[in-house]
Amino acid sequence: MTDQTLLSAQDREELTFLLNCYGGYEHHWPEESRAYFLDLLERSEEARHLRQQALELDYLLDHAPAEPACSHLQTRILADAPRLPINRDWSFKGIWRPLSALATATAFGLFLGTTTPAWLHEQDTSELQEAYLAFSTTDFTDNFLEGDLN
Amino acid sequence: MSRVAQGDPLACRNLVQHHTGPLVGLAQRMTGNSQEAEDIVQEAFVRLWKQSPDWTPQARISTWLYRVVHNLAIDAIRRTKRQNTMSDEKMEFIDPAPDQQQKIQHKDLTKKVETAISQLPERQRTAITLVHHRDMSNKEAASVMEISVDALESLLARGRRSLKMSLEQHRHDLLGAQS
Structure with a gap:
């Protein structure tokens, strides 16, 4: 790879603008133009020199990260955080609904089975008895033509 | 975020531990007042907790938090008209x-x-x-x-x-x- 020591006027202007805005760390550069400038750095000594100058300020800025330790504040913030509802891990969680439906249906069935047939049976029996009584006490002779009875 | 909305204490703690220091640093740098900066960050998290059940992932949580802190800090600056330099005893940096x-x-x-x-x-x-x-x-x-x-x-x-x-x-x- 050839080392073009000096940059073109346009490249110099664009690189200077980039370094003035974003400094020398490549991860701070806009993503869309990063590859172009990295290629420029590889090719040009002047580009590397300009970047080195920008990095001096970056190194200084690194000494003031503005990240105060504030564990007391974290405690205060977490005190306001949403609370987890009480959630016991019950192994039958997935089947309790169908199971309870089945139990209810069974209980209802047993109830019907032990109560309903009694009055149903009584009603059927009494109706049959009445019908039989009516049948046995009725004189059917007038209803038949003479000679049919034989 | 859904874990935060459900009240998962671990998710809340991770979120707070990861963002509190950097957010306070920004607010402190903007307002020049460490106590005010802490109040701003606490208020930002209170808003996040309230918003968490209805959270729609249009923006990253960090971007949202920074925007809220930024806006609250601007309000504080306007309110107090204060642009003092930070006092050293208030800023406690992590020193490696x-x-x-x-x-x-x-x-x-x-x-x-x-x-x-x-x-x-x-x-x-x-x-x-x-x-x-x-x-x-x-x-x-x-x-x-x-x-x-x-x-x-x-x-x-x-x-x-x-x-x-x-x-x-x-x-x-x-x-x-x-x-």
């Missing part, structure tokens, strides 16, 4: 320096750089903090500040130029101290 002498050098360096940053106009301070110290992309930082990328770049360029000038006199000391 292994021995005492390095710690002192590191603190000295931090103090000088922090003072230089605090002398910038508020918007330039914010832009530099978001892009340089919070590693935000230009689009994300512009979104937090509710400005265009062009406007952000203008703030960054002016801010860095001013910092370069104000730190120039300390440059050799500072760069020598860090090596």
Whole structure:
């Protein structure tokens, strides 16, 4: 790879603008133009020199990260955080609904089975008895033509 | 976020541990007041907790939090009209320096750089903090500040130029101290 020591006027202007805005760390550069400038750095000594100058300020800025330790504040913030509802891990969680439906249906069935047939049976029996009584006490002779009875 | 909305304590703790320091740092840098900065960040999280059940993933949580903190800090600045430099005793930085002498050098360096940053106009301070110290992309930082990328770049360029000038006199000391 050839080392073009000096940059073109346009490249110099664009690189200077980039370094003035974003400094020398490549991860701070806009993503869309990063590859172009990295290629420029590889090719040009002047580009590397300009970047080195920008990095001096970056190194200084690194000494003031503005990240105060504030564990007391974290405690205060977490005190306001949403609370987890009480959630016991019950192994039958997935089947309790169908199971309870089945139990209810069974209980209802047993109830019907032990109560309903009694009055149903009584009603059927009494109706049959009445019908039989009516049948046995009725004189059917007038209803038949003479000679049919034989 | 859904785990936060469900009240998962681990998710809430992770979120708070990860973001509180950087958010307080931004608010502190903007307002120049550590107590106010803490109140702002606490308020931002209260809003997040309230919003969590209805959260729609249109933006990253971090971007949302930074935007809320940024807006609350601007409100605070407008309310108090205060742009003081930060007082050293209020800012307690994480100091990774292994021995005492390095710690002192590191603190000295931090103090000088922090003072230089605090002398910038508020918007330039914010832009530099978001892009340089919070590693935000230009689009994300512009979104937090509710400005265009062009406007952000203008703030960054002016801010860095001013910092370069104000730190120039300390440059050799500072760069020598860090090596």
